[in-house]
Amino acid sequence: MHHIEQGAEGVVAISDVMRARVTAVNDDMSRDALRVLGVAYRPVAADTGQTEAEQGLILLGLIGMLDPPRPEVSAAIATCARAGIRIVMVTGDSALTAEAIARKVGLVSGPSPRALTGADLDHLDDQQLRALLADPSPILFARVKPEHKMRVVSAFKDLGEIVAVTGDGANDAPALRRADIGVAMGASGTDVAREAAVMVLLDDSFASIAAAVERGRSVYQNIRTFLIYVFTSNVGELVPILVATFAGFPLVPLSAVQVLAIDLGSDVLPALALGTLQPEPGTMDKPPRSPRESLFSGAVVRRILFLGGIQAAGVTAVFFWHIHSAGLAFSAFTADNPVYREALTMAQAGIVISQVFVGLTVRSDRASIVTLGLRSSGRMLAAQSLSLVAILAITYLPLLHRLFHTAPLNAADWAILVAYGVLLLAADEFRKLLLRSRRPGGSISAAMDVAPAS
Known part of the structure; x- marks a missing residue:
């Protein structure tokens, strides 16, 4: 004193x-x-x-x-900055106090950051405020009233940003309600703030917001991974049938029972395991995706066609290569022909083997399998092991031969199928290498009202 x-x-x-x-x-x-x-x-x-x-x-x-910032806040703010999330401090404290806290947590670093008070905001119209916020350089708002917070949030939304606001007091409630995502403090926040928010931090830690963003990105990516994995095998199933039809082959490369066995037996468990993967390294180093981006984005469709196309080409090639090895015209083949049954088996086994390699590479859009390793994919590997056991049973058990119309394969047949799987993996590794050589695109900002003591 x-x-x-x-x-x-x-x-x-x-x-x-x-x-x-x-x-x-x-x-x-x-x-x-x-x-x-x-x-x-x-x-x-x-x-x-x-x-x-x-x-x-x-x-x-x-x-x-x-009221010092928590130790983990600085690291969380740095993580958000890497993730393309813009953080703006809006506080009732004085400008000098706000600047001092902002420097401690790493929000500002320059000698003279932009700092506006509520009185300064009163002299700006909405267009001037939007122009001010459109500049990505750090800015602080101090000595503000609830209506000032509302104006800042509204201005960011008018700029097309996805806005998250944190707050704990009753005067934060209007801004929490106006934001796309209102985040209230669970321990120190008022009942009014918690009622106005859509998310409550039980530990009152800003670092939990960064962790939630990372988890949300991971869940979204896992859904996309699930879709890519499943639809890749669908392309691998469909293309050989279409090729056989247009080529005039009288029989199908895959029967309906085999397709069901792949979709319901071999694909389901690995796909579910892919949906539980932990966040991959670098998840928070990527810019935010556009809110207008569809789950089946162009990148997802292209990757499905890329992996599915390679898989389909391999399955079609091994099927017709085996048919050709018999030296018979297409019209001479019947459903009971041993060569046809072996080719049918190779087509089904080829998709299952290919999906094993698809599961290994599809875990990341950009990271190499060498970087990802295998330790984080224990569930997926266990599920794929069951798929391999199932295809071996379909290939060698006489009881299942009658159900799936299959026949035993020799070591050379398996070597060819594995080689196609390795080729698929190598092709996707090369694609990832090209992606990593490019710089990431732009980002979408999110503005956050950061309580000084968070």
């Missing part, structure tokens, strides 16, 4: 010199990231009204309160 010295005559009016001294002390404390309160008193009678009691107060001094 900094006391104001009194003269020998007792209480005196504050002079300009003393006022400058108090202001300087206040600024020094604010630069130390303290919230400063002025303490004053006045002797009054018991029946004095509030308005009169608040006049002619005697200044005792200033009190500085330290």
Whole structure:
């Protein structure tokens, strides 16, 4: 506490010199990231009204309160910056206190960051505010009222941004409600703030927001991975049938029972395992996706066609290569022909084997399988092992021969199928290498009202 010295005559009016001294002390404390309160008193009678009691107060001094940011906030803010999330501080504290806290957590680093007060906002119209926020350089808002927070949130939304707002007080409720994602504090927040928000942080930690973003990105990516894995095998099933039809072959390369066995037996468990993968390295180093992007985006469709096309080409090639090895015309083949049954088996086994390699590479859009390793994919590998056991049973058990119309394969047949799987993996590794050599595209920002003590 900094006391104001009194003269020998007792209480005196504050002079300009003393006022400058108090202001300087206040600024020094604010630069130390303290919230400063002025303490004053006045002797009054018991029946004095509030308005009169608040006049002619005697200044005792200033009190500085330290509400330090949590240790994990700086790392979380740096993670958000890498992820393309723009963070804007909007606080009721003084501009000097806001700047000091922003420097501590890494929000600003330059010598003179842009800082506006609520009074400054009152002099800006909506168009000027939007132009100000469109500049991506750091900006702080201090000494703001609830209506100022609303204006900032609305301006960001008018710019097409996805806006998240954090807050804990009743005066934050309007901005929490106006934002796309209102995030309230669960431990220290008011009931009004929690009711207005769509998300509540039970630990009141800003780092939990960064963790939630990473988990959300991972879940979305796992859904896309699931779709790519499943539809890749669908392309591998469809193309050989179409080729056989147009080539005039009288029989199908895959029967309906075999297709069901692949879709319901071999694909389901590995696909479900892919949906539970942990976030891959670099998840928070990517820019946000566009909110207008479809789940079946161009990138997803292209990858399905890329992997499915290679798989389909391999399955079609091994099927007709085996048919050709018999030296018979297409018209000579019947359903009971041993060569046809072996070719049928190779087509089904080829898809299952290819899907094993698809499962290994589809875990990431860009990261190499060498970087990803295999330890994080235990469930998927276990599921794929069951798929391999199933195809071996279909290939070698006489009881299943009658059901699937299959026949045993020799070691050379399996070697050819594995070689096609390795070729598919190598092709996708090369595709990833080309992607990693390019710079990532633009980003979509999210504005966040960060409580200074979060």
